[in-house]
Amino acid sequence: MAPAVGRTAIAGARRGRDDVSDTPTSGSSRLNTGVAHNARVWNYWIGGKDNYEVDQQVGEHVATMFPIIRDIARADRDFLGRAVRHLAADRGVRQFLDIGTGLPTVDNTHEIAQRIAPDARIVYVDNDPIVLAHARTLLTSTHDGVTDYIDADVHDPAAILERAGRTLDFTRPVAVMMLGILNFVLDYDKARDIVRQVLADVPSGSYLVLTHPTFDDELGGAGQIPAMEFWNENATPPITARSGTDIAAFFEGLDLLDPGLVSCSRWRADANSPVVVPQFGAVAVKP
Numbered sequence: 001m002a003p004a005v006g007r008t009a010i011a012g013a014r015r016g017r018d019d020v021s022d023t024p025t026s027g028s029s030r031l032n033t034g035v036a037h038n039a040r041v042w043n044y045w046i047g048g049k050d051n052y053e054v055d056q057q058v059g060e061h062v063a064t065m066f067p068i069i070r071d072i073a074r075a076d077r078d079f080l081g082r083a084v085r086h087l088a089a090d091r092g093v094r095q096f097l098d099i100g101t102g103l104p105t106v107d108n109t110h111e112i113a114q115r116i117a118p119d120a121r122i123v124y125v126d127n128d129p130i131v132l133a134h135a136r137t138l139l140t141s142t143h144d145g146v147t148d149y150i151d152a153d154v155h156d157p158a159a160i161l162e163r164a165g166r167t168l169d170f171t172r173p174v175a176v177m178m179l180g181i182l183n184f185v186l187d188y189d190k191a192r193d194i195v196r197q198v199l200a201d202v203p204s205g206s207y208l209v210l211t212h213p214t215f216d217d218e219l220g221g222a223g224q225i226p227a228m229e230f231w232n233e234n235a236t237p238p239i240t241a242r243s244g245t246d247i248a249a250f251f252e253g254l255d256l257l258d259p260g261l262v263s264c265s266r267w268r269a270d271a272n273s274p275v276v277v278p279q280f281g282a283v284a285v286k287p
Contacts, residue, residue, distance in 0.1 A: 033052045033054065034054060035054065035235065035236055036054050036055045036057070036058035036059070036234060036235035036236070037055065037128065037130075037235065037236055038184070038235065038236070038237065038239070039102050039103050039126075039128040039130060039131055040052060040055040040103070040130060041055045041058055041059040041062070041235065042073055042102060042103070042180075043055075043102070043103045043105070044056055044059040045059055045063070045069060045070045045073040046070075046073045046074060046077060046105065048103060048105060050103050050130055050134070058231070058234055058235050061230065061234075062227045062230060062231060065226055065227040065230060066223055066224045066226075066227035068220070068223075068275070068277060068278075069224075069227070071265070071275060071277050072213070072277045072278070072279050075263075075264050075265035075277045075279060076179060076180055076211050076264055076279055076281075077105070078264075078265070078269075079179070079211060079264040079265070079267055079281045080109065080112075080177070080179055080209075081107050081112055082267065082268050082269070083177075083209045083267070083268075083281075083283050084096070084109055084112040084113055084175075084177075084209075085112055085116065086268065086283070087113075087175050087207055087209070087283070088112070088113045088116040088117050088120060089116045091207070093113075093120075093173055093174075093175045093207065094113075094117055094119060094120050094121065094172070094173075095120070095121050095122075095168045095169065095172060095173065095174040095175065096109050096110070096113055096120065096121070096122045096123070096174070096175045096177060097123050097125070097160075097164050097168060097174050097175070097176050097177065097198075097202075098122065098123065098124045098125065098177040099125040099126075099154060099160065099176070099177060099178050099181055099198075100125065100126060100154060100178065100179065100180065100181030100184075101124040101125060101126040101131060101149075102126065102128075102131065102180075103128075103130060103131055103134060104131075104134050109122055109124070109177060110122040110124075110140070110141065110145070110147045113145075114141065114142045114145045117145075118142040118143070118144045118145055119142075119144040119145050120142075120145045121145060121146040121147075121148075121167055121168055121169075122141075122145070122146070122147050122148070123147075123148045123149070123150060123163075123164045123167050123168055124147070124148070124149045124150065125149075125150045125152050125154070125160055125164070126149075126151070126152075127151050127152060127153060132151060146167055148164075148166075148167040150163045150164060154181055154182075154184070154185060154194060155185065155190070155194070157194050157197040157198050158197065160198070161197075161198065161201045170201055170202055170203065171203060172203065173202070173203060173204075173205035173206045173207070174202045174203075174206045174207075175206065175207040175209055176198055176199065176202065176206065176207065176208050176209065177209045178195070178208065178209065178210045178211075179209065179210065179211045179281075180211050180212070180213075180279075182194070182195070182210070182212055182250065183212055183213050183239050183240055183241065183242070184237050184238070184239055184240075186238060186240050188242070188246060191250070192249060192250060195208070195210075195250050199253075199254075199286060202286065203286070204286055204287060205285065205286065206285070206286045207283055207284065207285050207286070208250070208251060208254055208283070208284050208286070209282075209283050210247075210250055210251070210281070210282060210283075211264045211279055211280065211281040212241075212242060212247045212250075212279065212280050212281075213239075213241040213242075213278060213279050213280075214241050214242060214243060214244055214247060214278050214279070214280050215241040215242070215243065215278070216243055216244045216278070218244070219244075219263050219276055219277065219278040219279075219280070220276065220277075220278050221241060221278030223278075224241060224278060225241070228240070228241060241278075244261065244280060247261065247280045248261050251282060251284045253286075253287075254284035254285060254286055254287070255284055255285050255286075255287055256282055256283070256284045257282075257283045257284060257285065260282060261280050261281075261282040262280070262281065262282070263276040263277050263278070263279065263280065263281070264277065264279045264280065264281025265277045265279075267281045267282070267283070
């Protein structure tokens with residue numbers, strides 16, 4: 001859920017375990033602990049410790065208004081794991097561009113991918129100051145793989161692609177991960193344009209992995225509208241939900257993998273999957 005909303009592009013990478021370039025630290029000057037921030041509140045909801053009292057207070061209030069929010073946070077994280085495992089193990093994907101990384105927890109994208117394919121290359125994109133402070137944790141890699149980190153803005157896909165191209169080979173398939181990030185791009189046309197720009201630079205056989213909150217009643221989404229209104233008055237950055245129809249349009253021109261666009265808690269989940277959550281998720285391939 002953590003958006004990449006910065007204006008600079010500073011990268012640090014680890015190639016194997018010993019080749020370490022500079023770890024990004026520029027985000028510390030942007031840290032504001034007086035206002036709840038989505039990356040820290042999300043971390044609080046999934047049981048993390050990288051948050052402040054203001055994040056906990058807002059997180060608790062939102063959870064009181066919309067109790068399923070913790071289930072959404074966990075379901076989104078579990079979806080990431082299933083999607084990365086499927087792409088790395090079953091689809092042979094060896095490159096991942098993870099936009100809107102958020103705070104590191106366990107089983108981050110590079111850890112899952114490199115357990116399956118030690119030569120996998122992963123580029124993370126975010127700009128949250130606390131995420132930057134944890135970049136040293138993120139920037140670990142197998143000896144044969146590469147993990148890179150870019151401090152960049154989701155609203156500037158050209159800058160993301162330029163920097164990511166220093167680590168990823170855009171002549172080979174890339175899995176573009178956009179989990180809980182486009183809901184922080186309030187202008188719908190702009191959000192669609194961001195997706196189009198990123199996918200235009202990756203070749204056939206690349207994938208889009210995306211989650212997004214919805215207000216559709218079929219997933220019980222209407223209940224989160226008051227909670228989002230509270231969030232937008234008391235936390236940053238502002239957020240929006242969208243209809244399933246609008247979310248489906250992000251996949252225009254792509255081929256959806258089964259089971260299509262569904263609650264992220266149900267995407268290729270086992271029979272004991274949790275309750276349906278109002279967060280759509282899907283994976284699609286560029287033909």
